[in-house]
Every structure is written in C-alpha cells, then in structure tokens.
Amino acid sequence: MSTYDKSMALTGQPPAALSTGQKMATLLGMGGLAILLLASFNLNFQNKGLWLTISLSAISLGILWFAWDAYTNKQPGIKNDGVWFKSISNRGLWGWVAGIALTCFYIILYFYPEYLGLVSDGENKGVISLFDPLSIALSGNPASQWFVYGTLYTVAILAFGIKFLWKYRHNRYEKIRTVSVMFFQTAFAFLIPEFMARLNGDKLNLPYYDLKNMWPLNYYNFEGYRVKAFINSGNIGLAMLLFGIISVFVISPILTYKYGKRWYCSWVCGCGGLAETIGDPFRQLSSKKQSAWKIERWLVHTVVVFVTIMTTAVIYSYLGNDTSKYWLTKKTFLIGVAVVLTIVFSLVMIFKRKQLQKDAQYGAIGFFAVIIGLIGLHFLSGDGNIFLIKSGTLRKSYSFLIGSIFSGVVGTGFYPILGNRVWCRFGCPMAAILGFQQKLFSRFRITTNGGQCISCGNCSTYCEMGIDVRAYAQKGENIVRSSCVGCGICSAVCPRGVLKLENGPLEGRIDSNQVLLGNDVDLMELMNKK
C-alpha cells in the first residue's frame, strides 16, 4: 500500500489549490482592504477620493479576476469541485479566520463605531473620513459608519454577484435572480435613500428609507420619530408611510401567493442578496439535522412574537388618548391589533390546521394566547406601560439582540461557520411571516420529478436553508417548506433533473399525489394508503 499522506494532497493539489492567477487576484483584493485598514488606523491619506477609488477598485477587480480565473477555462455547468477540500469553505483554518474577522468587524461597526473614525460632532476621522467624498457626492452629507457599511455591502453584492453570474452562466433562473438582487441593492438600498437625503430641506425631512425593506425586517419603520417625519414631509412622506403599510398587508401577500416567498428573499432582499453572492461559497455549511430544524422553528417564530409585541408597544407609546385629536388612539390601536391577530389565527386554525405540524399547532396556540393575554392584561391593569415593560426597553433589547447581534454579528459574521443564511433561517421575522404564508397560501412549490431521484444528496448539501430536500425528493413528494427561499440551487445541482421550482395550482400541491416512483399503479395506490 502507498504510504502517501492524504491531507497534504488535498490542500496542495487541484481542485483545492489556488492557481497563480487566483493568488495574485487575492493579493490585489487584500491590497484594497489593506488601504481601508490603514485608514482606520488613522493613516492620513491626502487625496481621499483617489484612495477610496483605488481601494474599492482593487477589491472589486480582485474578486472579478479571481472568478474569471476560476471559471473561464471550464465548461458551463456545476462548479462545486473541491468545495469540501478548501479550508475556507469546509470550516477549516481559513473559514475560522474569515469568520472571526467578520465577527470582529460587525462588533466594531455596531458597538464601537468610534474606532472606525466616527466623530459625532466634528469632522470624521479614520476609514469613515475616507468615504466622505463619496457620501458628499451622493447625499451632500459626510459619511457615517452606516454609509461605509452600505458601500462595502453594495460592492460585495455587485462583485460577488458577477462571480455568481459566471459560476451559473448555464442557468438563466440564477442569472436573472442575481441581476435582480444586484439591482435592488444598488438602487433601492444604496442610491435612492442617499438621493432622498439630498431632497431633504425646509419642507421635506424624510427619514432614511430603503423602500424595499419591509416591516418586520425594518422593525423601526413605525417608530414615533419616523412616522412624525413622514407625516411632516407632505404628500411624499405620507405616500411613503402608506407604501410601508401597504407593502406589509397587500403587496407582499399577493406576491407571496403567486410566487412564494422567493420573490422577496432571493430576488429583492438585501440580506438575501448578500447571502446569495458573497455568501454563496458557504451555503453547504447549513445544518440539515432534524434537531436544527426544530431549533429553527422555535427560534424564528419567537422572534416574530417578539417583534410584534415590541412594535405594538412602540406605536402604542406615542399614540394619544384623545379621539378628537386623532382617530387612532392607544385603545383603538390595541383592539385593532387584537382583532387582526385573532382573525388570522382563527382562519388558519379552521382551514389549514392539518397542514401544520403538531408542535407548530401548539406553538401557534401558545403564542396567540400570550399576545392576547398581554393585551387583556393591559386593559385590566389600566397602566401606562404596555405589557408590563416599558416600550423603550423592549425596543432597545430587540434592536440589540435581534437587530445587531442576531442579524449582523451572528447572521453575517458566522457565514463561514454556520452557512450563509443563519439569520434568514433562525432569526428573520420577515422570512417567518412570508414562510408561514408560503406554506399555507401560495402557489409555489418545488416539484419532484416522478421517480428520478437517486438520493445522492447534492440538493440537501447545497440547500442554504438547511432543508433536507432529498428526504422529500426520494419519496417522490413535492417540497413545500416555509423556510425555502427559492434560490433554485437544489434544482441546479441535481444531476438527474429531479427538482423544479414552479408556481402551480394549490390542488395537490402538498399531498404526494399518487407519487410516481416507477412501480405499477396498483402497488403505488397500495403504498399511498396510510
């Protein structure tokens, strides 16, 4: 037998090894990052505009060069060779280095922006000041840590988006979807809010608003200061406020009914955009264990309850008691919330109960009881503090725990460890609400193609949401899961053409309708009897 050392071979040889071109490309990209790093150590660059351009160009070109080198000499097709051999994508050394670096970045960004050079009253320093010229050009204002973050975020989605386009150049669904997230990030999340800030003046005082960002993802949208700003900004402001409400209650349900939650999660959303582009090399790291699924269901729905209570409390806190001033008072609002929740809950329990898992039923009943109980308690206690806790405390702890720690530090920082959709899967209340609808009232499903599944496991491995796709496909069942974001990768990596994302009739969508696995019909009927 050969005495050959396996571990050495896997790091030093194709497909795990980097080509010379890729090494140089990495160096170029790292050079661009180094400029930002030097700036944050307060190295004073004379011509800020120039150095910012050099830095961002180096980062983008490095990414593009790397991707070009990786895919240019390959036939169009699936490009997963060596994914589990590379230490960056198999939770190896580089994976941990990247994870820790990202996590540190997020901690500084959220909690210690002064280390990035943020000066609240005075001129910016450090890396934030490097971004001043760009920020002033766009909005007329100096940069903030959020502007720096937004710019880097957009650059990442654009550059890694192009990498993804090359990687999946044989797949038009992936290409169109990726162009869509690149567009929504650049236009809606990055440019339009900056231009809106430019419009602000005496008459107009619009808050920062990424129009595609909906409650409860932007949990802060209906807070007092924002609503006031909207209302004080005339018709435009009012239109925006209305749009915010309509998108939650009208636009989103219609689109989710027609196309599933993918219309948002993997076509429009910024978190999804980042996950699908720079996060793509980490999609295989999501856990497919049944235990992870259980944690997911409890965690993500707890966040929904949390955000509902928190938002209700916050809105409640700034509403008045006097009906003569404004029709919406504390009391009417609370009753309204209770009525809406009761209607939704009753409809589901009456018509769709069978489609929920046992523990989901218990969970729904439990959560519902808690919310209604709290509202009831409030009326009984007759005290100013809703739900016994100060709304401000609720809001602060939500913003700290969910808004910063979960969605930022863990959600993105842990990409190389837990996969690229940690936040979307375990934490995002928006995903949970859309998913709830996708499971119960939507035409979307992943159709399994008869009996063609060979249980290979590519679909499950590459599902970023940790869905065990194969478990359904090998039984000939369609996949109708609330967490599915419709990225389409399971269908792409399937070597036998078994999976197709499609919108079809509700009839027979979930039930494995006379599953066709290849045996004669009599036997299939026998087997379908449960």
Add this chain to the structure above:
Amino acid sequence: MEHIVIIGNGIAGVTAARHIRKLSNKKITIVSAESNYFFSRTALMYVYMGHMKFEHTQPYENWFWKKNRIDLLNAYVSKVNHKNKKLLLSDGTQINFDKLIIATGSKPNKFGWKGQDLEGVQGLYSKQDLELLETNAPNKKVCKRAVIVGGGLIGIELAEMLRSRDIPVTFLVREDSFWNGVLPSGESQLINEHIQEHHINLRLGVNLGEILADENGRAKAITIKETGEEIACNLVGLTAGVTPNIDFLKDSGIELGRGVKVNRLLETNIKNIYAIGDCAEQHEAIGHRRPIEAVWYTGRMMGETLAQTICGNPTEYKPGHWFNSAKFLDIEYQTYGWVFSERAKKEYEKHFHWRHTKEKVCITVAFNRETGRFLGINTFGIRMRHELFDRWLTEERNVDFVMEHLADANFDPEFYKAFEKEIISKYNGDFGKSIDIKKKSLKRIFSLS
C-alpha cells in the same frame, strides 16, 4: 416475532426494510460489510470530487435506524444455510433468520485481462473502491495518468472524477462511438464531442491488451490490443459493466444464473429466501427489460414490492414504464419509454432526432413507423416531466400528440430557453407534417378539469 434478515444495505435492501417496517412489526436486521449506514452509491463520485462529504451521501440520520427498529450489523456473510435457516458470518458467528432477502448488489466486471489484479487496478462500485481510489489517485503528482477501460456510465463518471483533480485521462472504449450499444448515433456523437471538450483522451474502437507491472507489482502501463501501443499510467480503472455479487452463494442450494434466479414474486427456488436489486435475475425478462437490472430505481421498486409480499400481500414485481437518467459530465440525460440504438432497434421503430446547432442539446423520439404510436424519448440537456411521459405512454399516445404537447413536458428551470419551436419545425420538415406546438398548460400538466 418473525425475523427478516437482509444481506446488503444498498437501496434495494434498505427500501425493503423501510417498507416492511411501515407495514409490520417484524424484527428486521440488515447485514452489510460495506458500511455502517446506508449511503447513496450513485453519489460516491461527488465525494471524490469534493462536492460532498461521505456523510452527505447518507439519506437518513444515524438515529433513524434505532427509532425505526431496524438493526444494523456490520459483518460479512460467508455462507447461507437454508436448511437450518442460518447465516454464517466471516468471524465464525451465526445468525438465524425466518426470511432472508439477498440484496448484495454488483461487483465490477473483470474479463481475464492479464494484470487485472495488480495494485493500481480497480473498479468503482463500493465505498472501499472509493477509498482505494483516494490512495491510487489522490492527485496528479501521484497519478500522472489514468487509463479507463470500458465506455459506460461508470467509466465516464470515473473520468469526470479524475479530471476534477486535473489528472490526465485516457478513455478506452470498445465501441466505435461512446455507449452506442444503448444510445442512438446522434446522441452518442454528441457525448463523444463533450468528452473531448473536457480534455479527456477518448480512444474509440480499441480494447485493452494487457496491464503491465513495475518491479513492485503496481500497474505502470497498459497496451492496446489492436495496435500494441503502450500507454504509461498509474491507475487503471476497470469500468466495463458490473456483474451480480453472489460468489458467497455458490453451493448454497439457491439457484443461480449470472445472478440469483427469482420469479416475479422475487422468490428464489428456496422458500422464504428472496433476492432483489442488482443481484436478482428474472427467469424471464419483463418486457424490453433485461433479466438483470442493475439500476437504482429498479432496486428501489423491487424493495417496495417485496415488502408487500413479505407482509402478507403477495405482489408481483411489475415495473411501470421504463425510465432512467444519467449525467455525462455537464450534460444531463433522461429517458422515458424505449429508444433503442441502431444496433438494438426493432424493425418497427422509427426515430426523430433533433440537435441544437450550437449548444449540446438534443432529443430523439422513437415511434412505431406503421401506427405512429409514441414509444419513447431520450433527451440531452433538456429536462422532461416524468409524470407526463408516463401518462402518455399508458394512454398509448400518437407521436404527433406528443410533439404537439412537448411544451407541457418540459421540466427545465424557469426562464430557460425553450427549444420546442425548433424541434417541431424540424419534425414537420422531416415528416411533411404541419403540427403547431400548444402553449404550456398547467391544467393539462396537473390533470385539472
């Protein structure tokens, strides 16, 4: 409690076990010497290529077996004693059974080539073969060239695997075009071209002469039978088909042919002993099928069927319409119904073939030249809907009907380019017809009224 023992934890044996559990409370034991847990054999290639880790090829989590009271035994069965209903294991212990299911699968063919048992010569079937490949061909430094012998599905998969590590590959194919005993010539030609696009040295119409050894008894080269040409290599992959893995059953009293002989109930000549999957051989072939079907799906179907029989509902193995699929490097292949190669074509069988002018996409439709009845379809680079073709085959549709409704059958991801118009226009030209393609209808696809 009746004890069902299953030898082999592949798709056939595991499917049988799962369905027996669904239907009954019998004691179930699966014996395998290959792996502790069921894995998908077809996915082994992706482990070598780094798409997956071995654990990802296991369709059920490890707790599944205990929860479903399916006992797993890692052991090698060396003898079957049907008189005492005992299995003798290689470690000398014995286990009793009330009913025995033989599901031991296949092993790679070896045709008596000189040097076929040297080190560095191997097939690709089992988990152990994969581990051996990691030693024989871990990278292009250790394995400077590989020669693959046998142009079938496993051969091309092995070539793809080795190319993923940049190892130069010479691919010896006996036929004058890849897999043309099965595929019609146009399709076979398309794959020939695609193999070369992947920088695989494809040698058509040649046979292996012998495998030469170096001083340590390792393969160092092969010769080509026809020309005597010598090709230096460090790995010889033998992928010239598989044969049932039943050596341990010799002299057991169980009737053997090339495989374990079974009737339509999947019973062997011995009561309470059954065989399913790759290792089972039908006394008489079913329809156009072969008596031994070494295919994933048929293993699964036999497992489902036998579970019924064992649980008191005697059921014949009645596979529905033939279907299969594969992937040749980047090109997906699906087939529904029967499309034969020129060599095997029935005299009533007529073909319509269309190939895209630039892309590697083609289809072949077989139909009866007299009646026009649709017989089957092969597609390359287009996915098709299994359920629909199954329905059309059952309804004995005419080929014109199938062509007219081709858009319904398309299963490609959304937004993919559709080729139905070009296909129909060639069909109309070839046969002087004027069929209009019907727009895709969800109503028809999902049989809604």
